[in-house]
Amino acid sequence: MSNDPEHFATTARLMPATASSSRRAVIDIGTNSVKLLVADVAGDTVEPVWEGSEQTRLGRGFYDDHRLRPDAIADTARAAAQFTQTAREHGATAIRIIATSAARDAVNAADLLRAVHESTGHAVEVISGEEEADLAFQGVLTDASLHAAPLLILDVGGGSTEFILGSQSHALFRDSFKLGTVRLLESTRIADPPAAIELAGLRCQLRTFLQREVRPPLEPHLQALHGAALTLVGTGGTTSILARMELQLPNYDRPLIEATRFTAQQVREHTDRLWTLPLAARKQLPGLPPERADVILFGAAIFEAVMETFGIATLRVSTRGLRFAAVRPALRNPA
Numbered sequence: 132m133s134n135d136p137e138h139f140a141t142t143a144r145l146m147p148a149t150a151s152s153s154r155r156a157v158i159d160i161g162t163n164s165v166k167l168l169v170a171d172v173a174g175d176t177v178e179p180v181w182e183g184s185e186q187t188r189l190g191r192g193f194y195d196d197h198r199l200r201p202d203a204i205a206d207t208a209r210a211a212a213q214f215t216q217t218a219r220e221h222g223a224t225a226i227r228i229i230a231t232s233a234a235r236d237a238v239n240a241a242d243l244l245r246a247v248h249e250s251t252g253h254a255v256e257v258i259s260g261e262e263e264a265d266l267a268f269q270g271v272l273t274d275a276s277l278h279a280a281p282l283l284i285l286d287v288g289g290g291s292t293e294f295i296l297g298s299q300s301h302a303l304f305r306d307s308f309k310l311g312t313v314r315l316l317e318s319t320r321i322a323d324p325p326a327a328i329e330l331a332g333l334r335c336q337l338r339t340f341l342q343r344e345v346r347p348p349l350e351p352h353l354q355a356l357h358g359a360a361l362t363l364v365g366t367g368g369t370t371s372i373l374a375r376m377e378l379q380l381p382n383y384d385r386p387l388i389e390a391t392r393f394t395a396q397q398v399r400e401h402t403d404r405l406w407t408l409p410l411a412a413r414k415q416l417p418g419l420p421p422e423r424a425d426v427i428l429f430g431a432a433i434f435e436a437v438m439e440t441f442g443i444a445t446l447r448v449s450t451r452g453l454r455f456a457a458v459r460p461a462l463r464n465p466a
Contacts, residue, residue, distance in 0.1 A: 162289025260307025
């Protein structure tokens with residue numbers, strides 16, 4: 132398990148849950164990494180107790196034939212088992228395991244579900260893209276400062292990206308698209324360091340995807356806002372890492388990360404810089420976990436493309452992804 136602060140973050144709240152709260156855990160099996168949140172939950176309040184992440188790259192080699200590789204399944208099941216034990220050690224009385232894009236799309240998803248069940252003793256819920264978007268929206272809104280302004284929430288994952296348009300705590304649009312950092316990494320063979328023409332090609336590919344796939348269903352809902360200023364909120368690893376790079380943070384610090392704001396120009400500058408560096412140099416950048424030095428190229432480019440395509444001036448960072456909603460019992464899938 133990585134011990135980089137972004138991937139192995141703990142808090143000081145090690146006391147048992149109070150009488151008015153319950154201590155719960157959610158394990159999130161994504162295309163790139165497995166993540167754990169242990170939190171004390173009371174109504175709409177989610178107070179993190181322990182957070183961690185291990186990159187198992189479940190989606191490696193996946194997009195050639197949509198089959199999960201045995202070694203990726205084994206690594207993911209092992210990480211889930213470790214996180215199950217960690218959740219128990221921190222007093223979690225309920226553990227939920229969810230899986231997203233790669234598990235949704237895999238022709239052999241049953242192999243993953245069986246391996247994780249055998250290693251953890253818990254069944255895995257494979258959630259739909261719409262459920263993933265719903266959870267991302269509700270998770271981001273655990274930050275009360277985001278309740279008022281119109282928001283476009285972007286949850287960039289390894290295999291998919293969820294777009295959620297919300298206003299005054301109500302979701303106006305939500306959908307999941309087959310656009311993700313590992314998906315792009317697997318389908319784009321780039322030089323080391325990447326060539327300028329490769330970045331230009333990716334930018335063109337992203338603009339085309341957004342115009343063809345995302346704009347048509349999203350545009351009517353944007354027009355319904357009648358020109359109100361829209362804030363882009365990024366949740367997931369990419370924006371947290373960009374914030375750490377911007378601040379040169381050696382450690383994971385939620386308040387500082389969530390206070391970070393980016394202009395479109397700043398995002399483009401980060402993208403330009405990342406795409407000029409070889410992998411070895413990117414691994415040395417302050418705030419960038421070495422194991423994310425390959426996929427960060429594509430995450431930064433996705434945010435740049437969204438801001439330019441939709442004319443959004445400001446990017447805010449949220450560390451409160453779908454796990455902050457999935458850990459709440461009221462939002463559990465009834466199935």
